[in-house]
Amino acid sequence: MLLSLAQSDRAAFSPPDAGDGWSTLDQIVSTLTLQAGFNTSIVVVGTTLLGLAAGIIGVFALLRRRALVCDALSHATLPGMALAFITAAVLGADGRTLPVLLSGAAVSGVLGVLAIQLILRCTRLREDAAIGIVLSVFFGIGIVLLSVIQQMPTGNAGGLRQFIYGQTAAMSVGDAVLMGAIALLACLATVLLLKEFAVVCFNDAFARVSGWPVSLVDLGIMALVVLVTVAGLQAVGLLLVVAMLIVPPVAARFWTERLWLLVIVAGVIGGLSGYLGAATSALLPRKPAGGVIVLTSGVIFVISMVCAPARGVLAASWRRFRLRLRIAGEHILEEAFEHRGGDGQASLSAAQLRALATLRGWPRGLRRMLVSLLRLRGHLTATPEGGVVLTPQGHTAGARISRNHRLWEQYLISYADIAPSHVDWSVDQVEHVLSESLVRELEAALRDAGTEVPA
Amino acid sequence: MSDAMSTFVTLDLAPLLAAVFASLACGLLGNFLVLRRESLMGDAISHSVLPGLVIAFLLTGTRSPMVMFIGAAVAGVATVVLVELVKRLGRVEPGAAMGVVFSVLFALGVLLIRQAAENVDLDADCVLHGDLEAMALYWFPPTEWNAFLSWSTLTSLPRQVLTLGVVLIVTVLFVGVFYKELRITSFDPALATSQGIHAGAMHLVLMVLVAIATVASFEAVGSILVIAMLICPAATARLMTDRLRSQIIGSAVIAIIAGVVGYFSASLVPSLFVADATVNAAGMIVIVSGLLLTVAAIVSPSHGLLAAVIRRRRLARGIAVDDLLAALFRLYETGQPQLTRDRLAPMLPGRLLDVAVAQASARGLVRTEANNIALTPTGLESAAEIVRRHRLWESYLVSEAGVAPDHVHDIAEMLEHVTVQPRSGPATDPHGRPIPGSES
Numbered sequence: 001m002l003l004s005l006a007q008s009d010r011a012a013f014s015p016p017d018a019g020d021g022w023s024t025l026d027q028i029v030s031t032l033t034l035q036a037g038f039n040t041s042i043v044v045v046g047t048t049l050l051g052l053a054a055g056i057i058g059v060f061a062l063l064r065r066r067a068l069v070c071d072a073l074s075h076a077t078l079p080g081m082a083l084a085f086i087t088a089a090v091l092g093a094d095g096r097t098l099p100v101l102l103s104g105a106a107v108s109g110v111l112g113v114l115a116i117q118l119i120l121r122c123t124r125l126r127e128d129a130a131i132g133i134v135l136s137v138f139f140g141i142g143i144v145l146l147s148v149i150q151q152m153p154t155g156n157a158g159g160l161r162q163f164i165y166g167q168t169a170a171m172s173v174g175d176a177v178l179m180g181a182i183a184l185l186a187c188l189a190t191v192l193l194l195k196e197f198a199v200v201c202f203n204d205a206f207a208r209v210s211g212w213p214v215s216l217v218d219l220g221i222m223a224l225v226v227l228v229t230v231a232g233l234q235a236v237g238l239l240l241v242v243a244m245l246i247v248p249p250v251a252a253r254f255w256t257e258r259l260w261l262l263v264i265v266a267g268v269i270g271g272l273s274g275y276l277g278a279a280t281s282a283l284l285p286r287k288p289a290g291g292v293i294v295l296t297s298g299v300i301f302v303i304s305m306v307c308a309p310a311r312g313v314l315a316a317s318w319r320r321f322r323l324r325l326r327i328a329g330e331h332i333l334e335e336a337f338e339h340r341g342g343d344g345q346a347s348l349s350a351a352q353l354r355a356l357a358t359l360r361g362w363p364r365g366l367r368r369m370l371v372s373l374l375r376l377r378g379h380l381t382a383t384p385e386g387g388v389v390l391t392p393q394g395h396t397a398g399a400r401i402s403r404n405h406r407l408w409e410q411y412l413i414s415y416a417d418i419a420p421s422h423v424d425w426s427v428d429q430v431e432h433v434l435s436e437s438l439v440r441e442l443e444a445a446l447r448d449a450g451t452e453v454p455a
Numbered sequence: 456m457s458d459a460m461s462t463f464v465t466l467d468l469a470p471l472l473a474a475v476f477a478s479l480a481c482g483l484l485g486n487f488l489v490l491r492r493e494s495l496m497g498d499a500i501s502h503s504v505l506p507g508l509v510i511a512f513l514l515t516g517t518r519s520p521m522v523m524f525i526g527a528a529v530a531g532v533a534t535v536v537l538v539e540l541v542k543r544l545g546r547v548e549p550g551a552a553m554g555v556v557f558s559v560l561f562a563l564g565v566l567l568i569r570q571a572a573e574n575v576d577l578d579a580d581c582v583l584h585g586d587l588e589a590m591a592l593y594w595f596p597p598t599e600w601n602a603f604l605s606w607s608t609l610t611s612l613p614r615q616v617l618t619l620g621v622v623l624i625v626t627v628l629f630v631g632v633f634y635k636e637l638r639i640t641s642f643d644p645a646l647a648t649s650q651g652i653h654a655g656a657m658h659l660v661l662m663v664l665v666a667i668a669t670v671a672s673f674e675a676v677g678s679i680l681v682i683a684m685l686i687c688p689a690a691t692a693r694l695m696t697d698r699l700r701s702q703i704i705g706s707a708v709i710a711i712i713a714g715v716v717g718y719f720s721a722s723l724v725p726s727l728f729v730a731d732a733t734v735n736a737a738g739m740i741v742i743v744s745g746l747l748l749t750v751a752a753i754v755s756p757s758h759g760l761l762a763a764v765i766r767r768r769r770l771a772r773g774i775a776v777d778d779l780l781a782a783l784f785r786l787y788e789t790g791q792p793q794l795t796r797d798r799l800a801p802m803l804p805g806r807l808l809d810v811a812v813a814q815a816s817a818r819g820l821v822r823t824e825a826n827n828i829a830l831t832p833t834g835l836e837s838a839a840e841i842v843r844r845h846r847l848w849e850s851y852l853v854s855e856a857g858v859a860p861d862h863v864h865d866i867a868e869m870l871e872h873v874t875v876q877p878r879s880g881p882a883t884d885p886h887g888r889p890i891p892g893s894e895s
Contacts, residue, residue: 062547062548062551065548065550065551067548067550067551067553067554068495068550068551068553068554070554071498071554071558119752122752122760123694123752123758123760124693124694124758125489125690125693125694126489126492126494128489128492128493128494128495128550129489129492129494129686129690131494131495132494132495132497132498132682132685132686133683133686133687133690133745133748135498135682136498136679136682136683136686136687136741136745137683137687137741137742137744137745137748139679139741140679140680140683140737140738140739140740140741140742140745141738141741141742141745142738143677143679143735143737143738143741144721144734144735144738144739144742146735147733147734147735147738148725148732148734151729151732151733239502239561239565240558240561240562240565242554242558243554243555243558243559243561243562246551246554246555246558247554247555247558247559249551250541250545250547250551250552250554250555253545253546253547254545287566287569288565288566288569290562290565291562291563291565291566291569292562292566293562294558294559294561294562295559295562295563295566297559298555298559298562298563301555301559305541305544305545311545311546313544316544
């Protein structure tokens, strides 16, 4: 019964220029370039702007660790909408008008956030429980009110259901303008308050002692979140609007470490997913736009997580791999240096190389690769028997690492009270990352302590 | 069987059982989620189970409980693993990682369910808030009481009730058998690991059970009831007690009360206003559990707001009496045996003076004559003890903590109320006044 009502609503709202099933290339191009009729263009523009605003505001919600508070907030809008609807219906007005519903949503959303604060302040419950309680109880109230509306003589809840799953296609020119205005407001607020937001997000204790109005800034951030959430209710629905706030900032986080860049990237990712999602949903009207928008941002998130150069998985593994290669190469040089003969010639035989590889647990391929890499760098030459001989350059490098090893060993024994028989293992890891200046400091510290400084 | 009874059994018994079973199963599991500060994992899993269900359905083409459970369990484990992955790789806070994973998975589920709904009645709305009431339409119970105990009656119960019953039994067994492991891994995973209990495995099993409870509850009661029941009963019990065992028992009781009261109020409360009106029962159960939580937060004897207010007032009164006695003692030292209220008023502002005087004279510590207040012999003794504590603290702060003599008074003023009487000490305080009880 409920579902059939909802579907008849949807059918009534479907844009006339969208067909059923797959679209032609022509339709796709015209939708993406905003030439597929006024309504579709409005929807696409509105959703893009909404995505942009949500991405930007989401950055600050994320940095303030409020990601799931946004989730509770969006769930908490349902009872407000239902109550607004009932009140309007009882007073004889049409409860389905957008301003009535959205103001109800905003009020109960804010109440939900306040309830979380109240639970945190007055009980011993932690934030996760507080968020979950508010989310489920408010939503439960909303569901009960929906079933009340269902039985009211004046109207069915169909008009409200679109706010649960969202219905982009139902967006009117006024709605799109509203979203545009909210997006502009969010961007403007961010540009004007970037410094305030930044200081509160990164170190609120510092901000407080420096005299920044931390609670006021927090309030501002939450107000913008409420605004975006309420604006997004119609486009993506209250179950998914939180994704528009969280996913783009988390995805953007992989691309940059700078706040202003983070804001821009998150805005672009949010806008892009709004644009692509709305366009897709205009072409495939049976697909709920909210789902498509969130899934698009999900795909962007996965791409960012894997490919982003700053903090992406691939980049990180590449960096780790190179570090491992460098350390392993340095082990070869060090070993050869320490096995230098009486003539000062540092070399390793094939058997010694193999023993080193076994000790370090290198796979066979890695050993070969290391030797050829070091040859390329000019650190060593290979002997016909399969061993290696250090070049003067390699000799210097091996000597430096060997000395670092000894320095750090001495330091640990004299300063960190570690038994001489236990230092070797931990030194093995640190010797590769001692910087030039740290080596100078170590020398000075050991000299001061009267310990012998290795040559 | 009477008519009213028969109506109840026919219409209400099956949905009531479903509601109570679901509430109980979720309420029991919730204890460990709340303790692990992972309450929202229940929220996340109940969202992300959706694509698991739909994919399992699309792959196999059946809606048999086994297939659904496997789909849900896989989705539950996938959620946990993905959240962990995003948390580690993205270096984002756990909440955001959870939000990203479950919202994207839920979006996937919403899209897939629309796809699947074209050929079968997988209903997204029903998944969200359940359809307890509809269950009554599927069951025709026997008309005699003794027929209830037979196997055929049991198996003729609606499928959802049976499934929930099995899930409840599994949950109770799990919590009962692995109580020790659950407890230790919830409080201190590192300790658990060092004792040879695999904390990660316990965590995963717990999450799988949450996923299974979620999916078993879906059709009957909706996911919102699952989320609420995973958190509210355990949180309510946690406000009432500090012992895990009593918290678990308490949460079970609260879950049952919420289930029963919520279910009946869904049909009874609205019919007070409009005849024959009913509201969504699952939503009503959630509201009742929220109300129970609010009540517990206010009246709990150990952690409630009221208890805190009472404790605070009692402490404030005790301190006011202490201050009154100390002020009287200091004047007694200077040779004034009694004081007028006007002289005391600046020390104990407003009503506090009246309260303190009333309390002190009720305990026989002071005598009042018209406007004059004087210490009784017992009062003199306790006053000496308070002043002794104050001056001992002052000497300690000066000699041991290096505080300047003109700064110690305020600190000692606070500490004098919460210290037991030390046996020995110096004879005079930093200001040269004698410390009572140290004269020898």
